[in-house]
Amino acid sequence: MLALLALHLGLALAVPFAAPRLGPRVFLLAAAAPAATAGWAATRAGDVLDGRPVTSSTAWVPGLGLTLDLRLDPLGLLMVTLVSGVGTLVFLYCAGYFSAGQRGLGRFAGVLTGFSGAMLGLVLADDLLLLYVFWELTSVTSWLLIGFDDESPQSRRAAQQALLVTTLGGLVMLLGLLLLAQEAGTASLSGILADPPRGPTVAIALVLVLVGAFTKSAQVPFHPWLPAAMAAPTPVSAYLHAAAMVKAGVYLVARLAPAFAVVAPWRPLVLTVGLATMLVGGWRALRQSDLKRLLAFGTVSQLGFLMVLLGAGTPEAALAGATLLLAHGLFKSTLFLAVGVIDHETGTRDLRELSGLGRRLPVLAAVATLAALSMAGVPPLLGFVAKEAAYEAFLHGGPGGAVVFAGLFLGSVLTAAYSARFVWGAFASKPSCVATPAHTPSPGFVAPVVVLGASGLVLGLLPGLADPLVQAYAASYPLEAGRELEHLALWHGLTAALGWSALTLAAGAGLFLLREPVRRGQRGASRVLSAVDADRAYDLSLSWLDRAAQRSTAVVQSGSLPVYLGTVLLTLVVLTGGALVGGTSISGDLQLWDRPLQAVVAVVVAAAAVATARAHRRFTAVLLVGAVGYGVAVLFVLQGGPDLALTQFLVETLTLVLFVFVLRRLPSSFPRSTPRRSQLVRAGVATAVGAVVAAGVLVAGQARTAPPASQDYLDRALPEGGGSNVVNVVLVDFRGFDTLGEITVLVVAALGIATLVPAGRRRPQEQSR
Amino acid sequence: MTGNLTLALLIGVLYGVGTYLLLQRTLTRVVIGLGLMSHGANLLLLAAGGSAGAVPFAGSTDGGAGAGTADPLPQAMVLTAIVITFGVTAFLLALAFRSWLLTGEDAVQDDVEDRRIAALEPEEHPHAARPEDEA
Numbered sequence: 001m002l003a004l005l006a007l008h009l010g011l012a013l014a015v016p017f018a019a020p021r022l023g024p025r026v027f028l029l030a031a032a033a034p035a036a037t038a039g040w041a042a043t044r045a046g047d048v049l050d051g052r053p054v055t056s057s058t059a060w061v062p063g064l065g066l067t068l069d070l071r072l073d074p075l076g077l078l079m080v081t082l083v084s085g086v087g088t089l090v091f092l093y094c095a096g097y098f099s100a101g102q103r104g105l106g107r108f109a110g111v112l113t114g115f116s117g118a119m120l121g122l123v124l125a126d127d128l129l130l131l132y133v134f135w136e137l138t139s140v141t142s143w144l145l146i147g148f149d150d151e152s153p154q155s156r157r158a159a160q161q162a163l164l165v166t167t168l169g170g171l172v173m174l175l176g177l178l179l180l181a182q183e184a185g186t187a188s189l190s191g192i193l194a195d196p197p198r199g200p201t202v203a204i205a206l207v208l209v210l211v212g213a214f215t216k217s218a219q220v221p222f223h224p225w226l227p228a229a230m231a232a233p234t235p236v237s238a239y240l241h242a243a244a245m246v247k248a249g250v251y252l253v254a255r256l257a258p259a260f261a262v263v264a265p266w267r268p269l270v271l272t273v274g275l276a277t278m279l280v281g282g283w284r285a286l287r288q289s290d291l292k293r294l295l296a297f298g299t300v301s302q303l304g305f306l307m308v309l310l311g312a313g314t315p316e317a318a319l320a321g322a323t324l325l326l327a328h329g330l331f332k333s334t335l336f337l338a339v340g341v342i343d344h345e346t347g348t349r350d351l352r353e354l355s356g357l358g359r360r361l362p363v364l365a366a367v368a369t370l371a372a373l374s375m376a377g378v379p380p381l382l383g384f385v386a387k388e389a390a391y392e393a394f395l396h397g398g399p400g401g402a403v404v405f406a407g408l409f410l411g412s413v414l415t416a417a418y419s420a421r422f423v424w425g426a427f428a429s430k431p432s433c434v435a436t437p438a439h440t441p442s443p444g445f446v447a448p449v450v451v452l453g454a455s456g457l458v459l460g461l462l463p464g465l466a467d468p469l470v471q472a473y474a475a476s477y478p479l480e481a482g483r484e485l486e487h488l489a490l491w492h493g494l495t496a497a498l499g500w501s502a503l504t505l506a507a508g509a510g511l512f513l514l515r516e517p518v519r520r521g522q523r524g525a526s527r528v529l530s531a532v533d534a535d536r537a538y539d540l541s542l543s544w545l546d547r548a549a550q551r552s553t554a555v556v557q558s559g560s561l562p563v564y565l566g567t568v569l570l571t572l573v574v575l576t577g578g579a580l581v582g583g584t585s586i587s588g589d590l591q592l593w594d595r596p597l598q599a600v601v602a603v604v605v606a607a608a609a610v611a612t613a614r615a616h617r618r619f620t621a622v623l624l625v626g627a628v629g630y631g632v633a634v635l636f637v638l639q640g641g642p643d644l645a646l647t648q649f650l651v652e653t654l655t656l657v658l659f660v661f662v663l664r665r666l667p668s669s670f671p672r673s674t675p676r677r678s679q680l681v682r683a684g685v686a687t688a689v690g691a692v693v694a695a696g697v698l699v700a701g702q703a704r705t706a707p708p709a710s711q712d713y714l715d716r717a718l719p720e721g722g723g724s725n726v727v728n729v730v731l732v733d734f735r736g737f738d739t740l741g742e743i744t745v746l747v748v749a750a751l752g753i754a755t756l757v758p759a760g761r762r763r764p765q766e767q768s769r
Numbered sequence: 770m771t772g773n774l775t776l777a778l779l780i781g782v783l784y785g786v787g788t789y790l791l792l793q794r795t796l797t798r799v800v801i802g803l804g805l806m807s808h809g810a811n812l813l814l815l816a817a818g819g820s821a822g823a824v825p826f827a828g829s830t831d832g833g834a835g836a837g838t839a840d841p842l843p844q845a846m847v848l849t850a851i852v853i854t855f856g857v858t859a860f861l862l863a864l865a866f867r868s869w870l871l872t873g874e875d876a877v878q879d880d881v882e883d884r885r886i887a888a889l890e891p892e893e894h895p896h897a898a899r900p901e902d903e904a
Contacts, residue, residue, distance in 0.1 A: 550889060559883025562792045569788060593775040594821035602779040609786045609805055618797055625801050628783075632808045635776075636847075639821045640839030644811075647848055651855045655804070658859055662866045663797075666875055670795050682792040690785025693809070697777040700817040708819065710842040717827040726825040730845040742849045749856035753863040 008117025019106030031091035037084035071126035074472035079123035082329040089448035096445030115141035155231035173212020179205035196259035217249030224535035227296040234340030242332035254310035261313020270311030275407035277304025282414025315477035320389035322470035327382040334371035351425025356435030358427035367453035376419035381460035391497035416508020463488035605631035783809030796865040818843030
């Protein structure tokens with residue numbers, strides 16, 4: 001199985017290089033990957049259906065316990081049929097769909113092959129994290145494929161919407177999967193299903209996972225991305241957005257339902273969302289004039305149907321769901337590909353402009369009609385078999401009872417009506433339109449459509465072919481002894497389900513025949529309903545996000561140095577001050593001074609410092625700073641550090657000289673200061689900082705718990721350092737590397753000054769020239 | 770340990786005035802503010818190291834390791850700090866000087882790009898670019 005995934009990856013990387021030479025025939029090459037997969041799956045089908053799933057396990061990141069666990073079981077086999085079986089036909093179709101001069105053909109072929117591989121990995125993965133990786137890979141490839149026409153704003157928006165909605169859902173799902181793995185103690189999917197964990201955490205995890213499944217499978221209210229994704233080329237719509245990718249959410253629900261449908265929030269959530277989706281999709285499909293959008297809303301509706309069936313958690317519903325999964329993959333991709341042919345040969349897919357195509361493209365019309373009948377649930381097609389099974393599952397007290405059944409019935413009526421509308425819109429001769437001119441498509445272009453459409457008929461006539469597959473999936477539900485699931489069949493006798501089926505078709509036909517009044521009614525209703533528009537909500541939330549980002553940027557990143565500094569200093573005040581107030585007390589004895597002279601000098605220094613701040617002339621300020629410096633030097637002497645005092649005197653003098661050099665060039669007065677209010681704010685911050693630091697000094701002075709390290713220095717200075725001035729010995733000997741660093745700083749500063757000052761001087765000379 | 774109230778208050782004043790000047794827009798005042806803060810920091814190191822005492826000389830009057838000797842380690846650190854402060858001040862002055870020569874202003878400017886971003890009007894997401902249902 002790993003080899004098949006590698007084949008997909010290899011071809012995905014290779015086909016872009018082959019595209020310039022092969023043109024659209026590159027898709028025939030790329031089709032090798034899904035075709036090989038489908039062939040392989042067919043040879044394994046016997047084993048899988050007999051209850052012997054194919055597994056493979058390869059170490060990936062052993063340190064993290066990540067393994068590439070793959071597993072092909074009946075549900076996986078069903079999905080592989082769609083992913084690789086339908087996929088192969090879509091690849092063949094692409095060879096006829098694209099013209100040789102198509103821009104970006106190689107990229108498209110590569111990404112489509114990559115998607116096929118990612119989707120295959122998703123349905124085969126037996127490890128939650130592996131499943132998530134493939135899940136997101138399909139989102140990313142879907143994004144690239146929807147945005148294929150990167151020059152159109154519409155397709156860019158659609159691509160972004162699909163990406164944002166599905167990956168956001170994916171992230172929520174990841175959280176759920178991790179919780180689930182945590183509770184179960186294993187990330188192995190089959191392990192979790194065999195021994196499902198229970199508890200409140202599991203319930204939360206399941207809701208999170210369901211959100212991911214809902215976004216991926218375009219359930220209300222996340223559905224608008226799917227109709228928008230119709231901006232993609234038609235093969236993408238048929239493959240990703242009908243047969244394969246949008247089924248991922250449904251697949252996950254089908255995978256988990258046997259073990260978790262009994263957990264409290266599962267059934268109400270899945271049934272409500274699924275039914276709402278089925279009805280909203282059907283209602284909107286009936287209003288579309290673009291054939292592709294009609295099918296897209298139809299897909300939304302059918303995904304809701306599938307969600308109800310596969311999430312309901314009874315073997316009967318699961319049987320119906322698996323059958324519908326297969327049927328929908330076949331008829332919906334047929335219909336999309338047929339629309340692609342129509343679009344390709346006539347240049348439009350607006351059903352108000354198309355007329356008389358049934359006569360011009362009879363084969364296509366026949367196949368598409370077959371598929372539409374299957375969608376509507378008309379015998380003897382597979383869609384009918386599936387819907388019979390679905391009615392059967394909910395007629396006799398299935399989960400949700402009569403309400404769910406009524407919803408399914410209404411949804412099916414809408415489905416029948418829009419199926420009729422599709423066939424009429426695409427192929428009928430309308431008196432109001434002239435017959436649409438159309439080229440004749442090449443046989444190779446139509447052949448994949450015919451194969452797909454015909455398979456729905458064959459499987460409908462011979463439901464025994466599909467029966468073992470869906471039975472094997474339904475068998476994952478425990479069944480009471482003595483009870484047996486009914487087999488799929490066209491004819492179950494005169495049952496209630498058959499009656500409801502007939503009623504569905506009649507009502508659907510009625511809706512279609514009364515299309516003018518229905519249309520007026522829908523238009524009126526939509527005026528009321530437009531207040532709740534999920535697509536508009538998406539736009540609004542994006543706008544809101546933009547505005548919020550911009551506002552917070554404007555506040556946080558003001559570009560003003562005083563504001564930044566003020567923020568840093570206030571943080572210091574709040575954190576340090578908070579710690580001082582909350583966590584310490586000054587307990588030791590305080591004294592006013594060590595030596596009375598300290599107080600005298602301190603008063604002078606403080607006065608000079610305050611005067612510096614108030615000085616209006618630069619020179620005054622600098623002289624006052626000098627006074628502060630000399631005063632501090634005196635304090636050093638009083639503290640017992642003559643070396644410090646000496647250094648301070650020297651440095652202060654040098655600094656004064658430097659200031660004078662610079663001030664010579666600057667105006668004598670400071671510029672007029674900023675408004676009084678902002679100066680008051682500065683003074684407030686300054687006072688707070690000063691107070692916190694002063695308090696900090698007192699606390700820090702009393703925080704000593706160990707004897708000073710310098711005791712050792714005092715003892716060792718003479719015997720080891722050879723000097724009696726301990727400070728000097730510390731500087732050049734005990735802590736010599738500190739001094740080396742200090743000298744390095746001086747060198748760097750000197751280099752900077754030496755480059756800055758002459759470079760600055762050049763400018764006035766240039767100006768004077 | 771005893772606390773020295775005078776030194777603590779002086780350090781507070783130096784830090785306060787230094788902060789006030791640091792928050793100004795005139796570069797010279799910012800440099801001066803940094804200098805005042807450095808003085809405060811140096812005194813802080815000394816004050817935190819212990820109270821005043823005799824000059825730390827090995828083999829001096831009371832036999833070197835007496836309780837009345839000032840701690841030499843903070844002194845060594847402060848000495849290093851004084852010299853480094855000098856280097857930084859000189860460098861900042863060179864920067865202020867160059868800024869004056871280039872722009873004719875001795876002031877810290879706001880970041881132009883940041884102001885431009887803050888003044889931007891939020892972009893509206895047009896609810897267009899998507900097909901509507903049949904009318």
